[in-house]
Amino acid sequence: MRPAIAALAALALCLPPATAAAQERDFVDLELVLAVDVSRSMDLHEQEVQRAGYVAAFRHPQVLEAITGGSHGRIAVLYLEWAGAALQEVIVPWSLVEGRASAEAFAARLEAAPLRDATRTSISGGLAFAARRFEESGVFGLRRVIDVSGDGPNNMGAPVDVVRDELVEQGITINGLPLLLGRPGGFLDIELLDLYYEDCVIGGPGAFLVPVTDISEFGTAIRRKLILEIAGAPAAVVPAAVRPAQAERPPVDCLIGERLWRSWMDN
Template identity: 40%
Template sequence: MAARFLALLLLGAPAQGAEPEPVAVELVLALDASASMDRAEFDLQLKGLAAAFRDPGVLEALANIGPTGVAVAVTQWGGDNEARVILPFTHLRTARDARAFGFRISRARRAFMASSTSIATAIAHGVEIIDTNSFAGERRVIDVSGDGMDNGGLNLDRARDTALASGIVVNGLPIDADSVNLAAYYRNNVIIGTDSFIEPASDFADYARAIREKLIRELRPLDS
């Protein structure tokens, strides 16, 4: 996996000797692009996420988090070693920054349609880009959205343990469109770290509400 992401990591790493920029939160928003997501379902993820960065509650949370703001990246993930940054870490301090970021999300395109669902890849990739970017967050979070259980070949427990060892919290947004109690699976097998949580969506139409509520919790003031 390291070789696969080498060019990305070199681009995202701070210059030698440069001090990382402090932010309240480093946040990776990892979107499911596996084969179980058809085009309409994936578009609902993008549209819901873009709308969240225009939502008054999310904008209020950003305003309350403090002057250093947050650094947010958006990725897509699918099968083993299939993950891609679609929006690199961007520093958001103001409502204008957030709205502009939301517009960029709305213009994003699907990078691939993977044949399997490797949540381990989503987490491992998120750890790499958090550990190598030019920001230093007081909180470091990977937010995994998906509509299925991990069925890839990578070890999910190992990926979670790596995140925990790096001081990174993994939260989850299970989209339970197939009524398989995906929330319980995410709670027991995906999230990890202090104050980690899930925000379930009952189906794809409910994703916009769930990601909005999730962002408000993830962008809470540090002392709350």
């Protein structure tokens, strides 16, 4: 065999394993978007505690154990903040987390980012923006999850249940972190926000929510929720904090936030 041909043949034999290795590096156990509410109903102290909860979670040994214990031992995560229909911002872009050093880098970058707030509450806008970010992840996740927090119902943009259903059809799971911090009190607050999230916001395979009823619970709730999402084992969690007497309750009005806003504007 001529030397040049032999060299090409040898190179060809080497390509499949190298390609397979490259593809293997592109796979992660989870593509996770953390979509965090920064509407003005969240006061500065609540925002500080919420941010600190996410930072602490990525430094916690149990979260690291969940990340490294998966089939590929790594996840891709992006952190964004949302408020009104056109008010979304990526705070920490897609980051590969596969051990203590990369988790600490993600936590440090998030910790250093300034806090911000904005007006109105468009959960649907936040979800749609979050879903588009999966196109930019650069990896192949075994699962795609949006983890959305919020302290009130959707009051702007597309109906939240319509957007939720569209994303579920795309294979995206939406989990919720409803914040029930001593409300209702304002004109846009509603009772039983956890039930609203259950009926109107979360969806997809294994979808669940973890309600937060006191600001002191932020850190524990965020860490618990992340561990369950990363491990892919949310079936162990009751989907929402439904009281036994409400087992036969009517469905929540998914347009209640929009109706409250229109009522306030009219009056």
